[in-house]
Structure formats: C-alpha cells, structure tokens
Amino acid sequence: MRIKDESKQKAIINATVKLVNEIGFAACSVSKIADLANVSPATIYIYYKNKEDLLISTFIEIKKMLSETLLVNFDKNRPFRDILKTFWDNGFRFSAKYHDLYLYMEQFANSAFNDLVNHDEIDKHFAPFFEVLKRGIEQKVIKDVPFEMLTAFIFYPMMILANSKQCKNLTLNSETIDKAFSLAWDAIRL
Amino acid sequence: MRIKDESKQKAIINATVKLVNEIGFAACSVSKIADLANVSPATIYIYYKNKEDLLISTFIEIKKMLSETLLVNFDKNRPFRDILKTFWDNGFRFSAKYHDLYLYMEQFANSAFNDLVNHDEIDKHFAPFFEVLKRGIEQKVIKDVPFEMLTAFIFYPMMILANSKQCKNLTLNSETIDKAFSLAWDAIRL
Amino acid sequence: MRIKDESKQKAIINATVKLVNEIGFAACSVSKIADLANVSPATIYIYYKNKEDLLISTFIEIKKMLSETLLVNFDKNRPFRDILKTFWDNGFRFSAKYHDLYLYMEQFANSAFNDLVNHDEIDKHFAPFFEVLKRGIEQKVIKDVPFEMLTAFIFYPMMILANSKQCKNLTLNSETIDKAFSLAWDAIRL
Amino acid sequence: MRIKDESKQKAIINATVKLVNEIGFAACSVSKIADLANVSPATIYIYYKNKEDLLISTFIEIKKMLSETLLVNFDKNRPFRDILKTFWDNGFRFSAKYHDLYLYMEQFANSAFNDLVNHDEIDKHFAPFFEVLKRGIEQKVIKDVPFEMLTAFIFYPMMILANSKQCKNLTLNSETIDKAFSLAWDAIRL
DNA sequence: GATGAATGAGTGTTCATTCAT
DNA sequence: CATGAATGAACACTCATTCAT
Numbered sequence: 001m002r003i004k005d006e007s008k009q010k011a012i013i014n015a016t017v018k019l020v021n022e023i024g025f026a027a028c029s030v031s032k033i034a035d036l037a038n039v040s041p042a043t044i045y046i047y048y049k050n051k052e053d054l055l056i057s058t059f060i061e062i063k064k065m066l067s068e069t070l071l072v073n074f075d076k077n078r079p080f081r082d083i084l085k086t087f088w089d090n091g092f093r094f095s096a097k098y099h100d101l102y103l104y105m106e107q108f109a110n111s112a113f114n115d116l117v118n119h120d121e122i123d124k125h126f127a128p129f130f131e132v133l134k135r136g137i138e139q140k141v142i143k144d145v146p147f148e149m150l151t152a153f154i155f156y157p158m159m160i161l162a163n164s165k166q167c168k169n170l171t172l173n174s175e176t177i178d179k180a181f182s183l184a185w186d187a188i189r190l
Numbered sequence: 191m192r193i194k195d196e197s198k199q200k201a202i203i204n205a206t207v208k209l210v211n212e213i214g215f216a217a218c219s220v221s222k223i224a225d226l227a228n229v230s231p232a233t234i235y236i237y238y239k240n241k242e243d244l245l246i247s248t249f250i251e252i253k254k255m256l257s258e259t260l261l262v263n264f265d266k267n268r269p270f271r272d273i274l275k276t277f278w279d280n281g282f283r284f285s286a287k288y289h290d291l292y293l294y295m296e297q298f299a300n301s302a303f304n305d306l307v308n309h310d311e312i313d314k315h316f317a318p319f320f321e322v323l324k325r326g327i328e329q330k331v332i333k334d335v336p337f338e339m340l341t342a343f344i345f346y347p348m349m350i351l352a353n354s355k356q357c358k359n360l361t362l363n364s365e366t367i368d369k370a371f372s373l374a375w376d377a378i379r380l
Numbered sequence: 381m382r383i384k385d386e387s388k389q390k391a392i393i394n395a396t397v398k399l400v401n402e403i404g405f406a407a408c409s410v411s412k413i414a415d416l417a418n419v420s421p422a423t424i425y426i427y428y429k430n431k432e433d434l435l436i437s438t439f440i441e442i443k444k445m446l447s448e449t450l451l452v453n454f455d456k457n458r459p460f461r462d463i464l465k466t467f468w469d470n471g472f473r474f475s476a477k478y479h480d481l482y483l484y485m486e487q488f489a490n491s492a493f494n495d496l497v498n499h500d501e502i503d504k505h506f507a508p509f510f511e512v513l514k515r516g517i518e519q520k521v522i523k524d525v526p527f528e529m530l531t532a533f534i535f536y537p538m539m540i541l542a543n544s545k546q547c548k549n550l551t552l553n554s555e556t557i558d559k560a561f562s563l564a565w566d567a568i569r570l
Numbered sequence: 571m572r573i574k575d576e577s578k579q580k581a582i583i584n585a586t587v588k589l590v591n592e593i594g595f596a597a598c599s600v601s602k603i604a605d606l607a608n609v610s611p612a613t614i615y616i617y618y619k620n621k622e623d624l625l626i627s628t629f630i631e632i633k634k635m636l637s638e639t640l641l642v643n644f645d646k647n648r649p650f651r652d653i654l655k656t657f658w659d660n661g662f663r664f665s666a667k668y669h670d671l672y673l674y675m676e677q678f679a680n681s682a683f684n685d686l687v688n689h690d691e692i693d694k695h696f697a698p699f700f701e702v703l704k705r706g707i708e709q710k711v712i713k714d715v716p717f718e719m720l721t722a723f724i725f726y727p728m729m730i731l732a733n734s735k736q737c738k739n740l741t742l743n744s745e746t747i748d749k750a751f752s753l754a755w756d757a758i759r760l
Numbered sequence: 761g762a763t764g765a766a767t768g769a770g771t772g773t774t775c776a777t778t779c780a781t
Numbered sequence: 782c783a784t785g786a787a788t789g790a791a792c793a794c795t796c797a798t799t800c801a802t
Contacts, residue, residue, distance in 0.1 A: 409797080410798080425799085430798075
C-alpha cells in the first residue's frame with residue numbers, strides 16, 4: 001500500500017481555504033476545489049468522507065493552529081494583565097500571518113456548518129485560556145461574570161478588528177493593537 | 191391587470207429568513223424558498239431580479255428595521271451614558287423580538303454576499319449613532335479612538351451575546367443585559 | 381367595443397422580425413418580443429392564438445408582400461426572357477428594401493415551423509409565376525423539366541445571392557444582378 | 571479511472587441529429603437529447619462544453635464528412651465537366667446515404683448558430699473544389715464571375731433538390747440528377 | 761382592448777458523489 | 782493511491798400561457 005500523499009492533502013486544504021475566501025461558502029464546490037488543488041474530485045474522497053467532512057476538518061485544523069499560536073510565550077506566573085496581553089498579541093499575529101485561514105474560520109463559524117462541529121472538542125485546546133480567566137475571577141482581578149460575557153469583550157472585538165473585510169479603515173499596528181487592548185482590559189477588569 | 195399581491199412578497203421574505211435560519215445560506219435554494227412561501231419559483235422573479243437581489247434586499251430591509259428600533263426613545267439631551275444604554279437595550283429588544291431576522295442578518299453579514307452590499311447607504315440609517323459617539327469623544331466622555339474600535343466593543347459584543355447560537359449558555363434578561371452594558375461602558379469611557 | 385389597435389399589431393410584427401434576425405428563432409421568446417414592441421405579453425395573445433400563430437402569420441404576411449413585389453410591372457405579353465428578368469429584379473429589390481423581412485423569411489423557411497404552413501395557400505400568390513414557366517415550356521423556350529427543378533435554378537440562387545449572411549463578399553448592384561440573371565437564364569433556357 | 575466511452579459520444583451525436591430533424595432546432599433541448607441518447611444530461615457536458623458546442627461540433631463533423639464524400643473519385647486530370655459531374659453525383663450520394671445529417675446541416679446553416687462557426691476552417695476542406703473552379707475560369711471553360719455566384723448555381727440548387735422537405739414532388743434518380751446537372755452546367759459554362 | 765401578475769413546466773448547467781480502471 | 786468518466790438530483794432561471802382587473 002502506498003502512503004497517502006501528504007502534499008496532496010495540503011493542496012486540498014489550501015485550495016479549500018483560498019476558494020472559500022474568493023467566492024464564499026455557497027459557491028464553493030468540490031470540483032472547483034479539486035481543480036484549484038490540481039487533483040481529481042475523486043481524490044478528495046480518499047482524504048475526506050464527504051464535502052462536509054472536508055470543510056469541518058479544515059475548520060478544526062485551523063482552530064487548532066490558532067490555539068497553539070495563542071499559547072506561545074504563555075507563562076502562568078506572569079501578571080494577569082500580561083498574560084492576557086500575550087494572548088491578544090498572539091491573536092493578531094495569527095490573523096496577520098494566516099489571514100486566509102483566519103477569514104475562512106470566520107466565514108465557517110457564521111455558517112450553518114458551525115452547528116455540526118463538536119465544540120467541546122475544540123474548547124479543549126482553549127482550556128488554558130479559560131483557566132486563566134477563572135483564576136482572574138477568583139483573584140478578583142476581573143469581573144465575576146459568565147465566561148461567554150468575558151469572551152464577548154475579548155475574543156470577538158479582536159476577531160472583528162483583525163478582519164480586514166469588516167474593518168476596512170483601521171490599520172493594524174502595535175500601537176492600535178495596544179490601544180484596542182486597553183479597551184478590552186478596561187471592559188473586564190475590576 | 192392583476193395588482194401586485196403584497197402578502198406574496200411578505201411570504202417570500204418570511205420564507206427566506208426562516209429557511210436561512212433552518213438550513214443556512216449555502217443550502218438555501220430558490221425553489222425551497224418558493225415551496226415554503228407557497229408560491230411558484232417564477233413568482234419570486236416578479237419581485238426580485240434574481241436570487242442575489244432577494245437576499246440582499248431582505249438584508250437591507252432588516253438593517254433598516256434594526257436602525258429604526260435602535261433609535262426608539264432616542265433623546266440627544268439626556269446624559270451620554272443613558273443614550274448609549276438606550277441603544278443597548280433597544281438592540282437586545284430587537285434581537286429578542288425579531289430573532290429570526292437577527293440571525294439572518296448575522297449569517298448574511300458573514301457571507302460572501304456582504305461584499306455586494308452598498309454599505310454607505312446602510313450606514314446612513316445609523317448616522318445618529320455615529321453622531322453620538324462623535325460628541326462623546328469631543329466632550330471627552332469616551333476614549334478618543336477610531337470609530338471602528340468603539341463599535342468593536344459596543345456593537346459586536348452585543349451581537350454575539352444576542353446570538354443564541356453563539357452564546358448557548360447565557361440567559362438574556364435585564365440583569366445580564368445591564369451587566370454586559372457595564373463592561374461595554376467601561377471599555378469605551380474615559 | 382374598441383377596435384384592435386393596428387399600430388400595436390405592426391409593432392408586434394416588427395419586433396418579431398427584428399428579434400428573430402438579431403438572436404435567432406430559438407432564442408426568441410414571447411416576452412422578449414413584447415418588450416421590444418412595447419406591449420404586454422398578454423397583448424400578443426389578443427392578436428394571435430399563440431406563439432406559433434404569430435410566427436407563421438408573420439411569415440405568410442411577408443410571403444404575400446414578396447409575391448406582390450415580384451409581380452410589379454408584370455406584363456405577360458412581353459418576351460419571355462424579359463418577364464423573368466422583371467421577376468428577378470423585383471426579387472432583388474424586395475430583398476434590399478425589406479432586408480429584415482427577407483432574412484426572417486429565410487430563417488423561417490428552414491426551420492421546423494415551415495412544416496406547419498399551408499403551402500398551397502401561399503403558392504396561390506405565386507400562381508402567375510408558375511403560369512409563365514408553364515407557357516415557357518409549352519413554347520419550347522425553356523427546358524421541359526419539373527417545376528421544382530426550374531425554381532431550384534431561379535428562386536434559390538436568387539435567395540442565396542440576396543442573403544447578406546450567406547454571401548458576404550458579393551456586392552449587389554445592377555451589374556452583378558444582371559450577370560447572375562444570365563447564369564439563371566442559361567440554366568433553364570433551351 | 572474509467573475510459574471515455576466512444577459509443578456514448580456517438581449516441582449523443584446521433585440523438586442530436588435525429589431530434590433536430592424530428593422537432594427542429596428551436597425545440598431541441600439538452601435533456602431531450604440526453605433521453606434519446608440514453609445518457610444523463612450531465613454526461614453530455616463531459617464531451618461538450620455546452621449546448622452550443624455540441625451543435626456546432628456536430629455541424630463541423632458533418633461538413634467534414636461531406637467534403638470527404640465530395641472528393642471521392644476526384645481526378646484533376648479528367649475533363650472539367652466530368653470533375654464537376656463527379657462532385658455533383660457525390661453530393662447527391664451523400665444526401666441520400668446520410669439524409670438525417672444532410673437535413674441537420676441545412677437547418678443549422680440557416681439558424682442563428684451558423685454565425686458562430688469559423689467558416690474559414692470549414693472552407694479549407696472544400697479547397698480542392700474551389701481550385702477546380704479557379705482553373706475552369708482560367709481555362710475559359712466556365713464564366714468569369716465571382717465564386718459565390720458560381721456556387722449559388724451549383725451547390726445551392728443541389729442542396730435544394732436533395733432536400734426532401736423542400737422538394738417533395740421530385741423523385742431523385744440518376745436520370746433527374748443528370749438532368750439537373752445539365753442545368754447547372756449550362757448556367758456556369760462559357 | 762390591454763395589462764402586469766402569476767404559474768407549472770421546462771431550460772441549460774452544475775452539483776456531490778460513485779464507479780471502473 | 783489516484784483518476785476521469787458517469788450520473789440523478791438539484792440548481793438558478795425563463796418559458797408560453799392564463800388570469801383578474
């Protein structure tokens with residue numbers, strides 16, 4: 001048995017991401033992806049059960065990458081604000097470095113496919129982040145409100161600001177990123 | 191000649207919104223909409239130039255409704271924080287009252303169709319909101335940062351919190367809504 | 381009872397002919413014709429039983445016009461060759477003057493609709509022409525071959541030569557028309 | 571992978587030709603062709619880019635066959651009249667043997683599709699025929715008139731006479747074919 | 761007489777997926 | 782493993798025609 005060609009799978013994923021960004025989820029078909037990836041449509045079904053599986057797997061893959069990037073330089077012994085700031089900076093770094101992946105992630109998360117994803121599985125990768133928030137509440141550094149309310153003022157503003165389509169007039173640089181963080185921090189700190 | 195039956199157009203819009211919420215944008219076809227609206231597919235093309243036109247027009251209609259709802263009880267002479275709080279409450283009221291419309295709006299805004307919309311036209315309806323922010327900055331009540339940064343901490347957290355799909359574990363009531371507002375306010379105030 | 385608006389009917393016929401020439405029979409729809417004629421699709425059904433009736437009636441109308449034009453200056457007492465030459469010139473005059481009608485006629489005659497036409501009815505209008513041929517045979521001026529063979533060397537070459545689409549490189553003027561007639565005449569004369 | 575089934579393509583072409591003859595160009599739809607060919611509509615799009623491509627390719631294929639048939643027994647050293655007579659006989663042979671193809675060709679040539687064909691490409695196959703005419707003029711055997719005028723008295727009468735729909739009352743046999751040729755020859759000879 | 765609204769049936773084409781090689 | 786051929790079902794959209802006014 002030959003081994004599955006990893007370069008082919010990567011080509012498929014890249015094509016998927018690129019195409020979704022170019023023409024959107026609805027217009028994205030398996031054969032168009034195959035064309036762009038320079039493989040046969042049938043080949044895609046070797047690597048993925050079906051179209052849904054391809055789209056979902058790609059999403060999960062990206063989410064994993066994001067969680068890994070977010071945790072770079074994570075040191076739970078540093079001051080609470082600094083830890084959050086590191087997350088924040090890492091998030092923007094990811095959005096800049098892997099912009100296509102980032103936009104795919106957003107389109108996916110707001111599509112009907114999102115309902116089909118096992119989010120508990122994904123949340124595991126973000127566990128350290130939730131741990132930090134939990135300690136922050138316990139140590140009375142941040143407000144004692146539900147997690148979802150906290151993330152609504154940390155994660156989502158970040159996602160919007162990092163989304164070039166939604167924020168056309170805002171240039172992202174270390175200055176604006178810092179500024180934005182001060183808003184996020186003010187929102188949640190006690 | 192027969193006169194245009196307004197109830198038909200309403201049925202088409204309702205069916206569109208409902209279907210997008212049920213099965214998502216990508217899976218939403220003209221004939222499915224027609225079936226749900228109890229009209230012939232051809233009838234849809236009397237009221238709309240094509241599928242794109244139907245989806246965009248529906249989006250704009252909803253945006254208009256939202257802007258109108260946001261401005262209820264708007265009184266520019268009240269204290270700045272109160273004005274914002276009124277916007278905030280109106281936003282959640284809209285999301286509760288017209289939940290389907292709200293979810294449609296979100297899916298649309300994150301789809302590829304969003305690029306086809308003339309956003310300047312829509313922004314006009316939200317002008318009073320931007321005026322308020324502008325005055326807030328001038329009067330040194332809120333932080334002097336770009337508009338898009340301010341809305342990222344007011345509008346978008348609201349949209350996330352009001353989106354039942356994204357925030358499954360958060361019950362919205364006047365208490366949580368007030369609490370969330372205090373975070374938004376802390377984010378932007380000086 | 382109001383009287384049928386003759387100008388409307390003319391507009392419909394003109395639109396039909398123009399559209400068939402522009403986009404061809406297959407692409408020609410009732411609503412497109414209605415648009416071009418500036419009437420409602422329903423109006424067409426006041427004047428014609430259905431689309432087929434419209435197309436056929438238009439064809440017959442044109443054929444009638446052609447037969448009338450062919451008979452201009454017809455004088456059975458003139459020499460046989462002169463009579464034919466008059467037919468010949470009249471034919472080219474018609475094709476030049478009513479070029480759109482001419483091309484419509486050709487497209488129609490070669491389409492499947494042609495089978496639906498009562499050709500005996502049309503042939504009546506061309507009876508004088510056949511009479512002339514008959515006399516020509518009797519007087520041993522032209523070859524004694526079946527009518528259809530004679531027309532194949534008079535009518536059809538004329539139709540081809542007068543069809544700008546088929547004969548792109550041939551300029552029609554009195555000289556070339558005369559020249560062509562000499563070929564036709566040589567073909568049939570004894 | 572499966573290999574392209576040549577019999578399928580042939581079935582598609584046959585169905586196309588047959589259907590055009592039965593119901594005409596305008597009424598001829600892809601799904602009807604697919605039904606008659608016993609393939610899925612989608613299969614047609616494996617062999618042809620679209621409907622237009624199918625119709626045009628079929629036309630060109632037939633034209634090529636015709637040109638090959640016309641050139642059977644072609645010997646440029648025989649007397650000029652004999653060469654033409656051989657063309658003439660070959661033409662009628664083709665029209666009899668491949669009557670459906672012949673009628674398809676005629677309908678196509680008089681439809682709007684004809685404008686989309688690259689006629690220079692087709693004319694190449696008929697080059698020997700034009701060569702013969704050219705030599706005939708040079709050797710002062712036939713009249714010195716434009717090519718299009720000559721073909722109008724050779725090709726087109728032949729096409730009409732061979733078209734059973736246009737010439738219902740004329741039986742084609744070697745006698746009538748010879749007779750008709752004498753008219754054509756008289757038309758063009760000096 | 762004249763109209764635009766309304767439609768079921770159809771259009772050409774693409775879809776996600778499977779099959780044979 | 783990898784492929785292009787093959788497909789039934791669906792797609793967005795237009796058709797010829799009728800209806801109510």
